[in-house]
Amino acid sequence: MTPREAIRAAPGEACRPEPRRVLAPDIWAALPQDPALRLLALWADTVQAHALLLDTTDGAVLPVSVAVQDGAYPALSVDWGGISAPQAAQPVSAAPAPPAAPALQHAPTASAWPGAAWFERMVHDLWGHTAVGAHDLRPWLDHGRWPHTMPLASRPGPPVVSPEPPEFLADDTEGLMQLPLGPVRDAIGEPAHLRLTLRGDSVLRAEARLGYAHKGTLLLLRGKSPRAAARFIARLSADATVAHALAFAHAAEIATESPAPPRAVALRALMAELERIAGHLDALSVLADCLEAAAFGGACCLHRELLRRAAEVAFGHRLMMDWVVPGGIAADIAPGGVEAVRRALQRLRDALPELQALADALAVRLRGIGSVSPELAALYALGGVAGRAAGRRFDARALYPPYAALGFSTLAGSGGDAAGRLRQQLGEIADSLHLTTALLDDLPDGAMNVPLQPVSGEGVGCAESPRGDIWHWLRLDHGQIAAAFLRDPGWALWPVAEAVLLDSRVEEADLVRISFGLPSSGVDL
Amino acid sequence: MTLRHRLRALGRASLAEPVGAVDPHTVASLASRLDAAAQARLGRSLAIRHVNAGSCNGCELELRALLGPLYALERFGLRFVESPRHADVLLVTGPVTRNMREAVEQAWDATPDPKWVVAVGDCAVDGGVFKGSYAVLDGAGAVLPVDLTISGCPPSPARLLAGLRALLEANAPVRRRG
Numbered sequence: 001m002t003p004r005e006a007i008r009a010a011p012g013e014a015c016r017p018e019p020r021r022v023l024a025p026d027i028w029a030a031l032p033q034d035p036a037l038r039l040l041a042l043w044a045d046t047v048q049a050h051a052l053l054l055d056t057t058d059g060a061v062l063p064v065s066v067a068v069q070d071g072a073y074p075a076l077s078v079d080w081g082g083i084s085a086p087q088a089a090q091p092v093s094a095a096p097a098p099p100a101a102p103a104l105q106h107a108p109t110a111s112a113w114p115g116a117a118w119f120e121r122m123v124h125d126l127w128g129h130t131a132v133g134a135h136d137l138r139p140w141l142d143h144g145r146w147p148h149t150m151p152l153a154s155r156p157g158p159p160v161v162s163p164e165p166p167e168f169l170a171d172d173t174e175g176l177m178q179l180p181l182g183p184v185r186d187a188i189g190e191p192a193h194l195r196l197t198l199r200g201d202s203v204l205r206a207e208a209r210l211g212y213a214h215k216g217t218l219l220l221l222r223g224k225s226p227r228a229a230a231r232f233i234a235r236l237s238a239d240a241t242v243a244h245a246l247a248f249a250h251a252a253e254i255a256t257e258s259p260a261p262p263r264a265v266a267l268r269a270l271m272a273e274l275e276r277i278a279g280h281l282d283a284l285s286v287l288a289d290c291l292e293a294a295a296f297g298g299a300c301c302l303h304r305e306l307l308r309r310a311a312e313v314a315f316g317h318r319l320m321m322d323w324v325v326p327g328g329i330a331a332d333i334a335p336g337g338v339e340a341v342r343r344a345l346q347r348l349r350d351a352l353p354e355l356q357a358l359a360d361a362l363a364v365r366l367r368g369i370g371s372v373s374p375e376l377a378a379l380y381a382l383g384g385v386a387g388r389a390a391g392r393r394f395d396a397r398a399l400y401p402p403y404a405a406l407g408f409s410t411l412a413g414s415g416g417d418a419a420g421r422l423r424q425q426l427g428e429i430a431d432s433l434h435l436t437t438a439l440l441d442d443l444p445d446g447a448m449n450v451p452l453q454p455v456s457g458e459g460v461g462c463a464e465s466p467r468g469d470i471w472h473w474l475r476l477d478h479g480q481i482a483a484a485f486l487r488d489p490g491w492a493l494w495p496v497a498e499a500v501l502l503d504s505r506v507e508e509a510d511l512v513r514i515s516f517g518l519p520s521s522g523v524d525l
Numbered sequence: 526m527t528l529r530h531r532l533r534a535l536g537r538a539s540l541a542e543p544v545g546a547v548d549p550h551t552v553a554s555l556a557s558r559l560d561a562a563a564q565a566r567l568g569r570s571l572a573i574r575h576v577n578a579g580s581c582n583g584c585e586l587e588l589r590a591l592l593g594p595l596y597a598l599e600r601f602g603l604r605f606v607e608s609p610r611h612a613d614v615l616l617v618t619g620p621v622t623r624n625m626r627e628a629v630e631q632a633w634d635a636t637p638d639p640k641w642v643v644a645v646g647d648c649a650v651d652g653g654v655f656k657g658s659y660a661v662l663d664g665a666g667a668v669l670p671v672d673l674t675i676s677g678c679p680p681s682p683a684r685l686l687a688g689l690r691a692l693l694e695a696n697a698p699v700r701r702r703g
Contacts, residue, residue: 145623151659183628184576187605188588191577191625212624213579216660231654238583238679282586285593301593302540305682308590318681319583521581 003027003034004055007062015458016254020050020063028066029074033111038381039076041471041487042119044127046154049073052460052471052487054381061399063460063473068129075131076116115380115495122525126218128153141211141524151219168195168207175199179506183212190520194513198506206501206509208494213524221481226252226326226452226474229481233472234321237488237522239282242268242275243465244472244486244522245324250400250461251474252326256453262444264328265402270439271311271320272463273432274341277348278307279466280385280425283517284359287422290514291365296358303348310344313337328449338440349433352426359426366418370500370512373416380492384468385428386516387492389413389420396462396469406438418515454479465489467517488522541597547690551673555695558672569697570602571641571689574612576632579661580619583679584646588618590682603689609635614692620648620661621668629668641692644671645685647678654678 001009006027012019023031031037031053038054040061048065055062066073112135120131121140128150130137142149149157168178182193191212197205217236221229226248233248234241246268253259260268281304288297308318314337315323323330372382377390387394388411395410397403411431413424458475468489475483497516504512575588588605591598598604606612609632621629633642644665647653652663665671675688 141624143624145626147659183625184609184632187607188575188585188592189577190582190585191579191628212622212628213577213581213619214622214624214660215579215620215655216658217655220655220658235581235583235654235678238581238586241581241583282589285589298594301590302595305590305593305595312681319586319679321583321678519582521579524579 003031004036004057006030007053007064010064013065013458015063015460016257017460018060018062020065020458022048022065022067025066025069025074028064029076031064032076032079032113032116038378039113039115040381040469041473041485041491042076042116042123043473043485043487044068044123044129044152045475045483046127046152049123049129049131050473050485051076052473059399061460061462061471063458071128072130072132075120075134076113077120077131077135078133079112113379115492118491118495126150126152126525128157141214143211151216168209169205176204182209190518192518192520196501196506196509201506203501203504203506203509206498208498210494210520211524213521215521215525217486217525218484221484224481225454225479226256226476226481229484230325231322233486234324236486236525237465237490237519238319238321239279239519240275240465240467240470240488240522241319241321242271242324243463243470244488245322246272247461247463247470247472248474248486249324249326249328250463251459251472252452252461252476253459254461255457255459255474255476256455256479257457258327258450258452260328261447261450262402263332263446264448266439266443267329267333268324269402269406270333270341270436271315271323273436273439274307274311275320276464276466277345277429277432277436278304278311280429281307283466284422284425286517287418287511287514288362290511291362293358293362296355296362299351299355299358303344303351306344306347310337310340313340325449327452328447330448332448338443341436342440345433345436348429352430352433356426359422363419363422366422366511366515369418369508370421370497370504370515371415371417372496372500376496376499377416380496382468382492382496384465384489384493385413385421385424386496387468389424390416394469396464399462402439403435406435408435418511421515452479467493467519486522486525488519490519490523493518494523539597540594541600542595544686544690547694548687551688551691552694555673555691558695569693570604571613571693571696572604572606572611573614573616573689574606574609574632574636575616575618576609576629578617578619578625578629578649578665579622580646580648584618584649587679587682587685588616588645591685596682596686598686598689601686601690601693603693609633610637612636612640614641614643615669616643616645617649617665617669617671618645620652620655620658620663621665622661624660626662626668629665633669641672642669643673643675643688643692645675645688646680647676650674650676 010021040052042051050065053062120134125142177198179196183191193209281300285300312318372390374391377392393412471487473485649665
């Protein structure tokens, strides 16, 4: 029986749209051996570890769980090979070993998910569960500065004050240089620490350290109604505020069986597309700055600003924060909003050939930089612009309305390098312009939102943000949030960027980093 | 990249939009702070080091908008710099997460006197929606002496510009303030 068959044979707990299957530890540990499965997210609650899997044979999204016993569950970041995971787990769960720093960079094997490593570290910091056999058990979000450890555990631990700065992988080889970047870095950017190990001017290892923007969002959600919690979701990562709110709304609506009315669905899609175009323009303007491409950067800035102003006219907020709510949208588009949005989009449409020509000139300079192979993209389930440019044809918009009705099809890219990502971004801007026109031409009438039923249940929702697919899981207890997890696309983007930085030249490191658009706040939770 | 380059590249007349007068009350209150501290005035140009203390990136999006051709921040003598050592102003965004406290303090220590601290966005003002979370310190004021707050979630570029221009005005030589 393959892991896929074993999942479908396992007992299910109520969760929509797919039941959440509770697996035996050996089946859980064998999941990475199935080449058709991809890991989208890994998280926990107080008694179980959960994973969200994508079955690439039929596109099904499968939530699975394993019991946490004595504070331990089998890791997914390692290749268990012939060893049976539960047996291997025994001695370690009895006496948890001190976190050991692995000496080497990830050496991904065919039957392990290296992308699970950061999740496993996060689960340990927030819930206190140890991924037995994990590749890497160093702290992740917890920098030793919180008033207590394991904030989401049923009994949070006493504070552990760590006087040391974040621990990076050790390297004693002579002739190597360490280049620390961060956490305060670019002129206007997000906090993150990237440490490059250099030999001469080539990068031997890139190690990212995040968690600086950790705000305790998951705990803030607990005990609130989805409506009340939406304010925190909207502020998880502002450049995807609409997309995160949308994924959260999808999860809450499917858990309570309260679908949003058609007008809300259409206006949410309009907001998401405006956010996507503005987000791509923002990313392109930052890239242009790095390349000192003034004409291109200036034009991207101008159109991004015009779109934000149109959004303010239409929705009362330049980033459209707090407008998407579980059950629908907060209010209707303002009078004159449709016209304002149309005008801004038309100006961009008129400017697109010029932008395209400028981008083509830049693409020459980006060729071969930061190249992602299709295998790497598949290994980390890399989504968004970066994944599609690398040939992974996945776009979450295919999974929810109204896109199928608009004739949406995933735009496949090519190249996988920074030039490919640039082309993909421009292609998607043009694509989104078509979608917005179709939406504005045919806005349905009707209610803005429906009240959510105060029921108990679980749901999984997704949305495609400018950076890639977002996945939210929600457990409701009589209408209040009992547990949740929010998976930002940064969980895949960062480790892929780390891998790609290897063997690149140090002068290119900034360009590689910027061409991925690495986010912090969404991953830091 | 300077604004000049960007505008020249656009190949047309400046797109920068005209702005109104600076709010006199804010200027007066900033100037009195300055006098009380007996600080040297920094003059009509300010170098700003942005410190992201755990923001959701919303304030950053709007700060970046200031650099675009419509707001053209640099025409006022305001510019963002990469190192706190070159800065007159520390501009703090985010609720100041516990994990960022040390980096914020280091940025402050590295900034030469005289210096200003501006808290931008509701989070930096008092923690915003994250107030009370175990992971945050409820705003820049918990760590640094804040001179000016610009509220909003996030504040619009126009609002950011008004606040920063007030700071510039307060720093102007006394005779020019009238």
